Amino acid sequence: xxxxxxxxxxxxxxxxxxxSQLAREVTELIRDTESEMLFSHSSRVYxxxxxxxxRNGVSFDPELLYVASMFHDIGLTSIxxxxxxxxxxxxxNAARNFLRSHQISESDIDKVWxxxxxxxxPGIPEHMHxxxxxxxxxxxxxxxxxxxxxxxxxxxxxxIAAYPRGSDFADKMIDAFYDGMKHRPASTFGTFNxxxxxxxxxxxxxxxxxxxxxxxxxxx
Numbered sequence: 656x657x658x659x660x661x662x663x664x665x666x667x668x669x670x671x672x673x674x675s676q677l678a679r680e681v682t683e684l685i686r687d688t689e690s691e692m693l694f695s696h697s698s699r700v701y702x703x704x705x706x707x708x709x710r711n712g713v714s715f716d717p718e719l720l721y722v723a724s725m726f727h728d729i730g731l732t733s734i735x736x737x738x739x740x741x742x743x744x745x746x747x748n749a750a751r752n753f754l755r756s757h758q759i760s761e762s763d764i765d766k767v768w769x770x771x772x773x774x775x776x777p778g779i780p781e782h783m784h785x786x787x788x789x790x791x792x793x794x795x796x797x798x799x800x801x802x803x804x805x806x807x808x809x810x811x812x813x814x815i816a817a818y819p820r821g822s823d824f825a826d827k828m829i830d831a832f833y834d835g836m837k838h839r840p841a842s843t844f845g846t847f848n849x850x851x852x853x854x855x856x857x858x859x860x861x862x863x864x865x866x867x868x869x870x871x872x873x874x875x
Contacts (some may be wrong), residue, residue, distance in 0.1 A: 660816040663810055665709035669703065673721045677757055684753070685725045690738035692827050693728050695818040700724040700861065701854035702794030702814050706806060708785055719763055723790045726750035730836030733767055741842045742835050747771035775846055799826055829854060 656857040686694050689867065701724035708715045711788075729749050730742030738745050743826040747768045754764045762778045770790040773780045780791035795801035797820075802809075821827070836843055843849040852859040868874075 661813065663706060663813055665706050668709040670705045670709060673700070673718045675718055677759075678718055678721050679720050679758075681725045681753070682718060685729065689732055690732065690822070690831070692824070693731065693831060695820070696726060696824075696828065697725045698818045699814055699820070700727065700790065700793035700798045702818075703796040703802075703806070704789030704795070706810060707792050707796075707802065708789045710805065711776055712790060713785040715789055718764070719767055720770075720786045721785055722750060722754065723767045726753070726767070727771045727774050727790055727794060728831070728835075731831050735835070736815075736838060739839045739842060741772075741846070741848075742839075743762075743772045743775055774786060775848060810835070 661671055689697070701721050703713070704720055704724060705717060707713070708720070717760060726746050726749055726786060726857075727743075728746060730738070730740075730745030735742065740748075743865045747760040750771050751764050751768050754767060765785045767785045769783065770780070773783075774791045774794050777791065777795070781788045792802060796803065796806075829851060832848065833855040836848055837852060837856070840849075840852055840859065841862075843852060845864075849859070849861050853861060
């Protein structure tokens with residue numbers, strides 16, 4: 656299936672990749688920056704999120720959801736190998752800079768920034784703007800199959816045909832997370848991102864918050 660002509664249905668709604676100038680520029684930027692695996696993953700995140708949004712009656716701007724979806728993992732790329740920020744924040748900042756260069760309103764930029772920054776923080780995005788909730792939901796579906804049953808077999812097959820997942824996606828995605836964070840292990844504290852470091856590096860030691868509290872200056 657040609658990804659450019661992909662049209663999905665959710666009830667009476669038709670869903671496709673946005674075809675605005677902004678969306679086309681985002682597509683070109685991310686395709687030139689990310690691996691094919693991450694580019695396809697990001698495209699699927701948008702489609703899963705948009706399908707869920709239409710299914711559940713969640714209000715969202717397709718263009719903003721697309722931008723957030725495409726930027727959500729750019730912080731894992733080699734561009735940020737010297738960064739000590741959380742990779743989600745690197746991606747959020749990159750999205751913000753891109754949107755500001757296109758004179759997008761600050762209120763819309765804030766939505767996209769939060770959508771990217773919070774996409775690995777379950778339990779919070781679903782209570783925020785639609786774009787924020789749906790990026791997190793779409794990423795969860797694509798990486799871990801969360802909400803798999805909410806999509807029809809036809810929808811799943813169409814999305815994967817347009818943006819192939821590949822038989823080794825799980826291992827490649829874990830490797831991408833590890834490669835994007837192994838140089839900044841402190842940034843994974845307080846998130847599930849330390850799972851990727853622990854999985855790939857037998858010598859990785861997790862920070863224990865209870866130990867921090869018990870050994871703080873208050874307890875000395």
